[in-house]
Amino acid sequence: MKNHNQVWGLHAQPSKKTNIILLLMPFVLLLAVYLTASHLRQQENQHDKLLPSATQIVDAVDRVAFTEDRRTGKFLLWSDTLSSLIRLVIGMAAAALVGLLLGLNMGVYPGFRSLSLSFITFFSMIPPLAILPIIFISFGVDEFAKIMLIFIGIFPMISRDIYLAVRKLPREQITKALTLGASSFAVTYRIILPQILPRLIDAIRLSLGAAWLFLIASEAIAAMDGLGYRIFLVRRYLAMDVIIPYVLWITLLGFLFDLILRTIINKRFTWYADNK
Amino acid sequence: MQTTNNGSANGSNFRFLHLEDVYKSYDRVILDDIDLSVSKGEFCTVVGPSGCGKSTLLRLILGVESPDSGTLHLRGNEIGYPSPSRGIVFQRYSLYPHLTVLENVMLGRTLPTSFFERRSKKKEFIEEAEYYLKRVRLEGQGDKYPHELSGGMQQRVAIAQSLLTSPDILLMDEPFGALDPDTREEMQLFLLELWDDQKMTVFFVTHDLEEAFFLGTRVLVLSQYYTDGRGDNHEKRGAKIVGDYPLEKAGIYSTKIKNNPDFIQLTEEIRSVGFDPKIRQHVNEFNLKHPDSFRTLTQEEAGS
Numbered sequence: 001m002k003n004h005n006q007v008w009g010l011h012a013q014p015s016k017k018t019n020i021i022l023l024l025m026p027f028v029l030l031l032a033v034y035l036t037a038s039h040l041r042q043q044e045n046q047h048d049k050l051l052p053s054a055t056q057i058v059d060a061v062d063r064v065a066f067t068e069d070r071r072t073g074k075f076l077l078w079s080d081t082l083s084s085l086i087r088l089v090i091g092m093a094a095a096a097l098v099g100l101l102l103g104l105n106m107g108v109y110p111g112f113r114s115l116s117l118s119f120i121t122f123f124s125m126i127p128p129l130a131i132l133p134i135i136f137i138s139f140g141v142d143e144f145a146k147i148m149l150i151f152i153g154i155f156p157m158i159s160r161d162i163y164l165a166v167r168k169l170p171r172e173q174i175t176k177a178l179t180l181g182a183s184s185f186a187v188t189y190r191i192i193l194p195q196i197l198p199r200l201i202d203a204i205r206l207s208l209g210a211a212w213l214f215l216i217a218s219e220a221i222a223a224m225d226g227l228g229y230r231i232f233l234v235r236r237y238l239a240m241d242v243i244i245p246y247v248l249w250i251t252l253l254g255f256l257f258d259l260i261l262r263t264i265i266n267k268r269f270t271w272y273a274d275n276k
Numbered sequence: 277m278q279t280t281n282n283g284s285a286n287g288s289n290f291r292f293l294h295l296e297d298v299y300k301s302y303d304r305v306i307l308d309d310i311d312l313s314v315s316k317g318e319f320c321t322v323v324g325p326s327g328c329g330k331s332t333l334l335r336l337i338l339g340v341e342s343p344d345s346g347t348l349h350l351r352g353n354e355i356g357y358p359s360p361s362r363g364i365v366f367q368r369y370s371l372y373p374h375l376t377v378l379e380n381v382m383l384g385r386t387l388p389t390s391f392f393e394r395r396s397k398k399k400e401f402i403e404e405a406e407y408y409l410k411r412v413r414l415e416g417q418g419d420k421y422p423h424e425l426s427g428g429m430q431q432r433v434a435i436a437q438s439l440l441t442s443p444d445i446l447l448m449d450e451p452f453g454a455l456d457p458d459t460r461e462e463m464q465l466f467l468l469e470l471w472d473d474q475k476m477t478v479f480f481v482t483h484d485l486e487e488a489f490f491l492g493t494r495v496l497v498l499s500q501y502y503t504d505g506r507g508d509n510h511e512k513r514g515a516k517i518v519g520d521y522p523l524e525k526a527g528i529y530s531t532k533i534k535n536n537p538d539f540i541q542l543t544e545e546i547r548s549v550g551f552d553p554k555i556r557q558h559v560n561e562f563n564l565k566h567p568d569s570f571r572t573l574t575q576e577e578a579g580s
C-alpha cells in the first residue's frame with residue numbers, strides 16, 4: 001500500500017522537504033504576525049515603541065552589539081553575555097558536581113540514603129525565588145549570591161535525578177563487580193559513576209531552563225551587568241527594540257547549550273544513546 | 277536430630293561446598309532445612325518448580341542473602357558477602373553497557389587494581405582478556421559494546437568475564453533461559469567443553485529438566501511438594517532437596533541423551549516427586565542417591 005499522505009493522520013510519512021516546511025511554519029507564522037502588527041501600529045504612530053519594526057530592531061542590535069557604549073566603553077551585549085554566562089556556568093557546574101556526588105552516594109550506600117534522601121527531598125521543595133531575599137541578605141548582592149541562587153535551585157533536582165538513575169541500575173551489576181574483586185569505592189566510582197555520567201548531562205539539559213530563570217531573576221533584582229540586568233534596565237524606557245533581541249539571544253544560547261550537550265552524549269556515550 | 281548419611285560427606289573427606297541446616301524465609305518459609313555438600317569438579321544442576329527457591333539458594337551461596345539459620349562454607353571458609361571465590365553468571369545484566377566487550381572481560385583484573393598499576397599492566401591484562409575471549413570463541417569482537425552482540429554472545433562474554441578470575445565455584449542462574457533453542461543447545465555444548473577442560477565446579481540453576489540432565493554430573497531436585505511429621509501446615513513448610521541423583525556422563529558432547537530410556541525414566545520420576553503438587557513423598561522416602569548426599573532432620577520433620 002502506497003501512502004501519499006504526508007501531513008495528516010496517524011500514518012502520515014512526511015518527506016524531507018515536507019518536514020522542513022512543517023518545521024519552519026510556526027516560526028514564519030509568528031514572524032509574519034509580528035511584522036504585520038508592527039507595521040499597522042507604525043502607520044498609526046511613527047514613534048510607537050511597543051512593536052518596533054525590523055529596521056528599528058536592527059538599529060538597536062547594532063547599537064548594543066557592535067558599537068562601544070559611550071559611558072562604559074564596552075560592547076554591551078557581549079559584556080552582558082559574558083557576565084551572565086560566567087554566573088550560569090559556575091552555578092551549574094557546582095550544582096552538577098554536588099548533585100552527582102550526593103545522588104550517587106545516596107543510590108549506592110543505604111546509610112547515606114537514610115541520612116540525606118528525605119532532607120534533600122524536603123530541601124528541593126523550597127521555591128528558590130522565595131528565599132532569594134535570604135540569599136541576598138546572607139551572601140551579599142555580589143556574584144556569589146547569584147551563583148548561590150542557581151546552585152541552591154538546581155542541585156536538589158540533579159541529586160534526585162541521579163539518585164533515581166542509580167537505583168534503577170540492576171542490583172546484579174554491583175554483585176557482579178564484587179565477585180570480580182571490586183572494593184565498594186571501585187563499585188561506586190568505577191562501575192556506577194561512568195554509567196551515570198550521560199544521565200547527568202541529560203539532567204543538566206533539563207535543568208538549564210530553570211537555571212536561566214534563577215539567573216535572570218537575580219540579575220533583575222541586583223546587578224550591574226548581565227543579560228537579565230539589561231532587559232530590566234531598558235524596560236524603564238519601554239525599549240522593546242533592545243528587549244526583543246536580548247530575549248532571542250538568550251533563547252538561542254539556551255538552544256546552543258542543549259545542542260552541545262546532546263552532541264556530547266551522542267558522540268562520547270554512544271552506548272547510552274543507542275540503548276535509549 | 278536424626279542424621280541420614282549415604283556417603284562420605286560427613287566423613288573425613290574434604291567438603292568443598294558445604295551447607296548445613298540452612299533456613300531462609302521472606303514472607304513465608306522458602307528454604308526449609310537444606311543440607312548439601314558438593315565436591316570439587318562437580319557440575320551440579322538444580323531443578324524445581326517455579327518459585328520454589330532455586331534462585332534463593334543460589335543467592336545464599338553467592339552471599340547477597342544471608343540465611344535465617346544454618347551454615348554455609350566454601351573450602352572450609354564461611355561464606356560472606358560476594359567475593360571473587362564465587363563467580364556468577366545471571367540470566368541478564370552480567371555485562372556493563374558502558375564498557376566494550378574486552379573491557380568487560382578485563383574487569384576481573386582491572387577492578388581490584390589501583391590506577392597506576394593498571395596503566396603499567398595494561399598490555400598484560402588485554403592479552404589475558406583476549407585469550408579468554410578466544411576461549412569463548414569471540415576473537416575480534418572485543419571492541420564492540422554488549423548491546424551490539426546477540427544474546428548468546430553476550431552470555432559467552434559473561435562466562436569469559438567470570439572465568440578470568442578463576443573462581444572456586446561458578447554459579448549460574450538460568451544463564452541460557454533467555455536464548456532461543458538453537459543458541460541454547462550450542463551454549464550448553466560450549467559450557468560442557470569449557471567445564472571439562474577447566475576442571476570447574478559449577479552450580480547451575482535451571483527449570484529445564486533436559487538441560488539439567490544434559491549438563492549435570494549431579495542433579496538436585498528442590499521442591500516444596502512433600503509431607504513430613506509436621507502435618508498439613510503448609511505455610512510453615514518450605515522447599516527441601518527431595519531428590520539428589522548422580523548422572524553418568526555418557527559422552528558429554530552428544531545431545532542424544534534426550535532419547536535415552538534411562539533419561540526418560542528419570543525425567544518421569546523427577547516430574548512426579550518434584551513438580552506434581554498432588555504427589556507428595558514423605559521426607560523419609562526421598563531418593564538421595566548421590567554419594568555426597570546427607571541430611572539432618574529434626575525429630576518433628578522426620579516423624580510420620
Ligand SMILES: Nc1ncnc2c1ncn2[C@@H]1O[C@H](COP(=O)(O)OP(=O)(O)OP(=O)(O)O)[C@@H](O)[C@H]1O
Nearest residue numbers: 302303306324325326327328329330331332333483
Ligand atoms: N526479596 C524477596 N522478598 C520477598 N520474597 C521473595 C524475595 N525473593 C524471592 N522471594 C520469594 O521467594 C520465592 C522463591 O523465589 P526464587 O526466586 O528463589 O524462586 P525460583 O525457584 O528461582 O523461581 P523461578 O524458577 O521462577 O526462577 C518466591 O515465591 C518469591 O516470591
Ligand SMILES: [Mg+2]
Nearest residue numbers: 330331332449
Ligand atoms: Mg529463579
